[in-house]
Amino acid sequence: MAATPHPWRTELGATLRLAGPLAVANLLQALVYAIDVVFVARLGAEALAAASLSVSLFGLMAWSSSAMVSVVSALIAAEQGRGRHALREVRRSVRMALWLAVALALAGMLVCGHGEAILLAAGEPSRIAVRAGGFLLVLRWAMIPMVAASVLRSFVAALGRPVFATAITALSIIVNGLGNYAFVFGHWGMPALGLTGSALSSNCTALATLIAYALAISCDRRLHRYRLLGHWWRAEWARLGALIRLGAPIGFTVVAEAGLFGSAAFLMGLLSEAQLAAHTVALQIAAFTFQLPMGIGQAATIRVGHCYGAGDRAGITRAGWTALAVGVGFSLASAALMLGAPRLIVSAYVDITAPANAAMVSFAVRFLAVAAAFQLVDGAQAIAAGALRGLQDTRVPMAIALLGYWVPGFGTAVLLGFATRLQGLGVWIGLAVGLAVVATLLLRRWHRREILGLAL
Numbered sequence: 001m002a003a004t005p006h007p008w009r010t011e012l013g014a015t016l017r018l019a020g021p022l023a024v025a026n027l028l029q030a031l032v033y034a035i036d037v038v039f040v041a042r043l044g045a046e047a048l049a050a051a052s053l054s055v056s057l058f059g060l061m062a063w064s065s066s067a068m069v070s071v072v073s074a075l076i077a078a079e080q081g082r083g084r085h086a087l088r089e090v091r092r093s094v095r096m097a098l099w100l101a102v103a104l105a106l107a108g109m110l111v112c113g114h115g116e117a118i119l120l121a122a123g124e125p126s127r128i129a130v131r132a133g134g135f136l137l138v139l140r141w142a143m144i145p146m147v148a149a150s151v152l153r154s155f156v157a158a159l160g161r162p163v164f165a166t167a168i169t170a171l172s173i174i175v176n177g178l179g180n181y182a183f184v185f186g187h188w189g190m191p192a193l194g195l196t197g198s199a200l201s202s203n204c205t206a207l208a209t210l211i212a213y214a215l216a217i218s219c220d221r222r223l224h225r226y227r228l229l230g231h232w233w234r235a236e237w238a239r240l241g242a243l244i245r246l247g248a249p250i251g252f253t254v255v256a257e258a259g260l261f262g263s264a265a266f267l268m269g270l271l272s273e274a275q276l277a278a279h280t281v282a283l284q285i286a287a288f289t290f291q292l293p294m295g296i297g298q299a300a301t302i303r304v305g306h307c308y309g310a311g312d313r314a315g316i317t318r319a320g321w322t323a324l325a326v327g328v329g330f331s332l333a334s335a336a337l338m339l340g341a342p343r344l345i346v347s348a349y350v351d352i353t354a355p356a357n358a359a360m361v362s363f364a365v366r367f368l369a370v371a372a373a374f375q376l377v378d379g380a381q382a383i384a385a386g387a388l389r390g391l392q393d394t395r396v397p398m399a400i401a402l403l404g405y406w407v408p409g410f411g412t413a414v415l416l417g418f419a420t421r422l423q424g425l426g427v428w429i430g431l432a433v434g435l436a437v438v439a440t441l442l443l444r445r446w447h448r449r450e451i452l453g454l455a456l
Contacts, residue, residue, distance in 0.1 A: 011318040015299055015326060021162035023295025025153075028169040030288055032176050032205065039180040040198050047195050050131035053124060054199075057115055058139055060258055061108035065143075066150035068104060068251035071243060072097035073154035073298070074305040074389050080158070081309025087226055090155075094228050096240040097151040100247070105143040112140035131195060138199035142206035149206070152213035158302050159223055161216075168212045176205040249398035250389070256398075260405040260434060267417055267427050275424035278363030281349045282428075286371040286378075289334040293327040293379030297386030300324075304390025308455070316455050320387035320446060324380065331379035338372035367428050374432040381439035384446050391454045393445075400441045409434015 033055075040051045072093050079089040111118070116133025120126065156164045179201030186192025193200060217223045261283065268276040300323035307315030338345065342365040343352055352361045385397050413430025416422045422429065449455045 007314075008318055008322065011303070011315075011322045012326070015296070015303055015319070015322050018157070018160075018162050018302060019296040019299035019323070019326065021166040022157060022298045023292045025162075025165040025169040026291035026295045027288070028166065028173060030291055032169070032173050035173065035176050035180060036198055036202065039184050040195065043184070043194055046128060047131065050128050050135055051195060051198065053119055053128065054115065054132045054135040054139060056262070057118065058108075058112055058136060058143070060255065061111055062105075062143055062146050063258070064251040064254045065101070065104035065108055065147045067254040068247035069097050069101045069147060069151050069243070070154045070298075071247040071250055071389060071394065072151060073158040074246070074301050074392055075239075075242065076155065076158035077302045077305030077390065078309030078392070081306040081312070083310070090159075091226050091228060091230060092236045092239050093243070094151060094155050094226070095232060095234070096236050096243055097154070098148055098228075098232075099235075099240060100243050101147040101151050102144060105147045108143045108147075109140040112136040112143070135195055135199050138196055139202055142199075142203045145206040145210040149210045149213055152210070152217065155226075155228070156213070156217065156223065157298065158305075159226075161220065161223060162299075164213070164216045164220075168209055168216065171212055172205050172209045175208045176201055179204045246389075246392055246394050249394040253385070253398045253401045256402050256405050260409055260431070263410060264413060264427055264431055267413060268424055271417065271423050271427075274359040275363050277360045278367055279424060279427075281346060281360070281364045282367035282371055284349065285338070285345055285368065286375070289338075289375060290378055290382070292330045292334070293382045296323050296327040296330070296379075297382040300383050300386035301389045304387045305392075306390075308391050313450070313455055316391070316449075319390070323387060324383050324443075327379045327383040328376065331375045335372040335375040338368045338375070342368040363424055366425050370425065370428040370432050374435045377432065377436040377439040381435060381442050384439065384442035387446055388442065388449075388454070391449060393449075393454050396445065397442060400445070401438055404438035404441060405434045408437045 036051070036055070040047055075093045076090050079086050079093065082089075113136070115136035116129050119129040119132055124132070153165050153168075156162065180198055182188050182190045183193050183197030183200050184195075185197075190197075217226075217228065265276065265279060265283075268279040300320060303319035303323065304316055307313075307319050343361070345368065346352055346361055346364045350357050350361065385401075388394070388397050409430055411430070412433045413427045416426025416429055417424065418426075420426055445452065445454075
């Protein structure tokens with residue numbers, strides 16, 4: 001008779017099977033955005049600046065909206081855990097999440113439609129603002145399929161098909177690369193549209209991604225039986241209210257974190273061009289490695305949410321702490337790489353032997369030393385937040401994020417960056433302090449979940 005697997009070992013296997021494909025999908029998504037930069041950079045500095053500003057505004061709207069609707073994974077997991085009428089309840093949750101996705105995307109499109117005026121009000125040069133505004137008028141049409149695809153991604157992951165997210169994101173890399181090649185420079189009989197062509201390619205990629213999710217769901221027997229578009233016009237106001245109540249704090253948290261790092265770039269620009277360039281490179285590296293703990297955090301939401309719906313307190317404990325242990329392990333590995341071979345990593349982005357890059361490379365290496373430290377706290381806060389979302393706890397984590405990022409975090413960055421000789425290094429220490437405060441408070445809340453009544 002075979003021995004019964006240890007519950008913690010079983011949980012570890014379940015977490016890795018779920019987190020692995022999600023983390024790889026996140027890494028691939030970063031490559032999708034990198035492709036746009038590669039093609040647009042060939043159009044010149046002005047085009048790249050316009051595209052960067054456009055994507056910053058568009059991305060803030062799209063990512064916060066996607067984060068808000070992704071809370072549907074916690075509801076799906078809880079409904080699966082409860083088991084009663086799960087098919088019908090899951091369908092209702094996804095239907096309302098799609099309603100919410102369209103509403104949020106339309107609001108984002110409205111904002112992007114005034115992109116030129118927003119950038120001019122922010123003090124950007126008129127030539128760049130005009131080009132960015134035109135770019136946004138085309139790019140904004142990607143908003144609806146992009147946010148709706150986030151709902152379907154959450155659905156397939158919560159239903160045990162995370163590999164679909166990996167495969168579809170890999171497909172989107174191909175579509176975006178071919179689209180940029182065709183529309184930006186006018187290959188295969190297409191007109192050379194330049195910057196507008198890159199926006200058009202992003203639209204095609206977003207639409208192709210949404211269609212791919214729809215086809216994958218319709219072709220999978222387990223997923224197809226949910227008939228997500230059945231009675232799509234029927235409102236479930238209580239369910240929609242729950243999505244907004246739980247999802248809005250997540251959206252605001254994304255805005256708070258993005259605002260912190262965006263403000264750090266502004267502070268760097270006040271110090272020197274070399275430090276701003278180094279900050280951009282180091283932050284790209286840190287953001288790339290962050291995709292792994294972010295995927296584990298997404299898995300934690302689903303695993304904890306399933307146990308929460310089932311009323312399995314021991315399972316909640318195993319799911320949360322297992323995800324945290326796995327995440328810290330990966331974060332330690334990436335931190336060791338940043339400390340052990342920083343110049344090698346930076347060389348993937350710039351020519352470290354060029355004399356003109358010497359100052360920038362020197363700053364980037366110093367920033368990566370701090371980034372190595374906040375790999376641990378950034379990963380811990382992402383996974384702790386994911387576990388708490390599984391318990392449908394989002395409001396207090398939002399308050400923790402707002403407090404931690406903007407009081408000790410931004411405050412320390414300004415103090416050390418401008419009142420000491422640390423300058424850019426001080427700004428990065430401030431980022432690390434903010435992340436550490438948030439991670440500490442979220443971990444404390446997770447640890448006290450029983451006392452706070454969150455696991456009931």
